[in-house]
Amino acid sequence: MDELVERGVRITRQRRVLISVIQNSPTHLDATALLAIAKQQDSGINLATVYRTLALLKNCGLIDELDLMHLEGEKHYYEAKTSSDHCHLACFGCGAIMEYASPLFEKLKRKIAADSGFRIRVARLELGGLCKQCAKTTA
Amino acid sequence: MDELVERGVRITRQRRVLISVIQNSPTHLDATALLAIAKQQDSGINLATVYRTLALLKNCGLIDELDLMHLEGEKHYYEAKTSSDHCHLACFGCGAIMEYASPLFEKLKRKIAADSGFRIRVARLELGGLCKQCAKTTA
DNA sequence: TTTTACTTGCGAATGATTCTCAACTGGGAA
DNA sequence: TTCCCAGTTGAGAATCATTCGCAAGTAAAA
Numbered sequence: 241m242d243e244l245v246e247r248g249v250r251i252t253r254q255r256r257v258l259i260s261v262i263q264n265s266p267t268h269l270d271a272t273a274l275l276a277i278a279k280q281q282d283s284g285i286n287l288a289t290v291y292r293t294l295a296l297l298k299n300c301g302l303i304d305e306l307d308l309m310h311l312e313g314e315k316h317y318y319e320a321k322t323s324s325d326h327c328h329l330a331c332f333g334c335g336a337i338m339e340y341a342s343p344l345f346e347k348l349k350r351k352i353a354a355d356s357g358f359r360i361r362v363a364r365l366e367l368g369g370l371c372k373q374c375a376k377t378t379a
Numbered sequence: 380m381d382e383l384v385e386r387g388v389r390i391t392r393q394r395r396v397l398i399s400v401i402q403n404s405p406t407h408l409d410a411t412a413l414l415a416i417a418k419q420q421d422s423g424i425n426l427a428t429v430y431r432t433l434a435l436l437k438n439c440g441l442i443d444e445l446d447l448m449h450l451e452g453e454k455h456y457y458e459a460k461t462s463s464d465h466c467h468l469a470c471f472g473c474g475a476i477m478e479y480a481s482p483l484f485e486k487l488k489r490k491i492a493a494d495s496g497f498r499i500r501v502a503r504l505e506l507g508g509l510c511k512q513c514a515k516t517t518a
Numbered sequence: 519t520t521t522t523a524c525t526t527g528c529g530a531a532t533g534a535t536t537c538t539c540a541a542c543t544g545g546g547a548a
Numbered sequence: 549t550t551c552c553c554a555g556t557t558g559a560g561a562a563t564c565a566t567t568c569g570c571a572a573g574t575a576a577a578a
Binding site: 307309314327329331332338340342344345347348349351352355356357358359360361362363364365366368369370371372375 | 470494500
Binding site for chain 1: 565
């Protein structure tokens with residue numbers, strides 16, 4: 241939140257609620273789910289505001305946008321950005337979403353940046369396949 | 380193409396054209412662009428068929444689906460799958476899309492699979508930021 | 519407190535993608 | 549080769565996520 245103030249972004253009632261919901265959510269939320277939860281705290285929030293706030297937070301680098309392999313439709317999911325990036329494993333069998341962080345991922349990013357001169361602002365690694373359980377069953 | 384025959388997929392006139400366009404395209408195509416090019420070879424192709432064929436090829440693992448950081452809208456882009464995965468770097472400055480393949484990426488995938496027991500079928504690594512040129516200008 | 523540029527809510531608009539269904543056609547069987 | 553039919557297509561409507569336009573509301577600087 242302080243990050244936003246520093247950037248001169250106005251902190252409105254709606255933004256406060258939305259940010260808190262995103263930061264406290266145990267799951268990856270899409271815009272509609274985020275709205276539903278936010279409405280419990282502030283019934284007057286509108287879906288357009290949700291989208292506008294997500295765009296704002298994304299541009300400020302405070303949240304990441306995910307596809308999660310589009311396991312259920314073409315929508316996007318959001319999560320608060322953490323210090324080190326992690327990748328998402330989406331199981332085509334049971335729909336489970338797992339997270340995986342590794343120093344090797346960080347190393348790969350550094351190498352890509354070094355090799356190409358590209359200044360990385362967002363990194364998104366998503367894998368689709370079968371989780372341990374489903375791989376066993378399908379095998 | 381042989382891959383499809385083996386799987387018992389019917390090879391229609393439209394599919395033949397679409398596959399050839401995808402395989403020969405020097406750029407990443409979205410559904411509409413793919414349709415436009417395909418129509419030059421077979422004017423009767425329909426957008427619905429393009430989407431159906433893309434879904435088919437994606438499920439068979441013959442093409443990869445990309446977002447390219449949604450630099451220009453929420454559409455998807457497609458490319459023929461190659462033997463080794465590569466990641467895509469999308470420049471927020473000039474819109475350039477660069478590709479980058481590295482043994483380290485393959486190694487990371489193997490490590491993730493080994494650590495988690497996940498059987499990877501699709502891997503998508505997309506980076507957004509500034510290319511060498513734009514990073515210099517903005518700095 | 520006043521001011522004003524930035525935000526919001528609402529509903530309409532957009533754009534990508536999917537669906538429905540009748541007509542069509544690969545490619546195996548006869 | 550011809551026949552047959554399950555799988556495929558075209559056309560347009562439908563769906564779904566996301567964005568826009570604009571009048572009314574509101575942070576927060578002065």
